[in-house]
Amino acid sequence: MKQHLVLRVVAKMLIPPILLFALYVQFHGDFGPGGGFQAGVIFAAAFILYALVFGLETARRVVPDRLVHTAMAVGLLIFAGVGFAGLLLGGNYLNYSVLAENQKAGQHLGITLIEFGVGTTVVAVMITIFFAFAGRSARMSDEDW
Amino acid sequence: MIDIVLLTFLALTALAIVRLRHLFAVVMLTGVYSLLSAGLFVLLDAVDVAFIEAAVGAGISTVLMLGTLALTSRREKVPGRIPVLPLIVVLITGAALLYGTLDMPRFGDAGAPIHRHVAPRYIHDSGTEIGVPNIVTSVLASYRGFDTLGELTVIFTAGIGILLLLGGTGGRRRKDEEMEEEG
Numbered sequence: 001m002k003q004h005l006v007l008r009v010v011a012k013m014l015i016p017p018i019l020l021f022a023l024y025v026q027f028h029g030d031f032g033p034g035g036g037f038q039a040g041v042i043f044a045a046a047f048i049l050y051a052l053v054f055g056l057e058t059a060r061r062v063v064p065d066r067l068v069h070t071a072m073a074v075g076l077l078i079f080a081g082v083g084f085a086g087l088l089l090g091g092n093y094l095n096y097s098v099l100a101e102n103q104k105a106g107q108h109l110g111i112t113l114i115e116f117g118v119g120t121t122v123v124a125v126m127i128t129i130f131f132a133f134a135g136r137s138a139r140m141s142d143e144d145w
Numbered sequence: 146m147i148d149i150v151l152l153t154f155l156a157l158t159a160l161a162i163v164r165l166r167h168l169f170a171v172v173m174l175t176g177v178y179s180l181l182s183a184g185l186f187v188l189l190d191a192v193d194v195a196f197i198e199a200a201v202g203a204g205i206s207t208v209l210m211l212g213t214l215a216l217t218s219r220r221e222k223v224p225g226r227i228p229v230l231p232l233i234v235v236l237i238t239g240a241a242l243l244y245g246t247l248d249m250p251r252f253g254d255a256g257a258p259i260h261r262h263v264a265p266r267y268i269h270d271s272g273t274e275i276g277v278p279n280i281v282t283s284v285l286a287s288y289r290g291f292d293t294l295g296e297l298t299v300i301f302t303a304g305i306g307i308l309l310l311l312g313g314t315g316g317r318r319r320k321d322e323e324m325e326e327e328g
Contacts, residue, residue: 030279030282033193033196034196035193035282035285038196038200041204044205045200048204072304072305073301079293083290083294094294096287096290103274107274107275107277110286110287114290115282124304128304132307135311
């Protein structure tokens with residue numbers, strides 16, 4: 001897509017606000033609509049847009065496969081780990097109340113952590129799926145569409 | 146009023162998807178369909194769901210479908226004859242579903258069973274128990290943490306499955322190309 005100057009310029013301008021908005025959705029999920037799932041998808045959409053405009057190989061250099069695959073597992077481990085932390089601190093599995101000195105602080109900490117885990121895994125899985133599909137694509141010229 | 150407009154457009158989009166044979170247009174229309182559904186979810190006050198529908202349905206899945214089109218064909222094969230039996234099955238199922246809705250409580254009815262079970266507890270106590278202003282988040286992340294952990298595991302498994310099915314071939318193809326260049 002080297003010849004589409006307008007697309008490249010617009011995409012460059014759009015990607016930072018998309019990433020910022022995803023972070024807002026991630027960390028504002030306690031107060032408004034949003035959370036890890038939504039934020040993860042929006043964050044991944046920014047990378048997919050980048051890959052669409054600048055090519056898959058460039059995107060793979062920005063987010064190497066190894067990093068994405070690790071993030072996929074790390075997110076789930078964070079979620080499950082928070083559950084075990086509650087268990088070790090004397091509560092039930094996934095009971096966040098025991099994570100801090102009082103119940104509300106514990107719940108808030110737990111929810112923030114697991115939402116972060118959710119977001120990490122969702123970003124990684126979405127990027128993985130896109131890379132896997134796009135990596136198989138037969139080269140197609142614009143006229144074929 | 147606006148919900149009727151949205152539903153009309155939704156039905157028109159669905160009809161167009163069924164009628165069209167040009168798959169590129171069909172994929173674009175499924176994106177439109179998702180966006181319209183997202184609008185309907187906003188009207189139903191399900192903003193979190195609308196978020197996902199707009200991002201996944203209209204955004205990412207459209208891109209994935211386009212990727213699939215690039216690998217396959219851009220024209221749908223025209224069926225030889227009009228499929229009568231499937232049409233009858235669909236009509237009967239649709240009629241049964243419509244009949245089923247007759248027993249359902251009216252939309253927004255506060256006395257509906259779903260609003261009398263655990264919902265009052267969430268609304269009354271989540272402020273003191275969880276202390277997070279967005280009740281959806283406290284239900285999703287804390288009261289139903291197990292469900293969410295399960296959901297995340299499903300997504301993780303989907304990612305692993307895609308990697309096993311599709312991810313490996315990219316590397317092998319690249320290796321093949323390298324071997325061809327060498328040999």
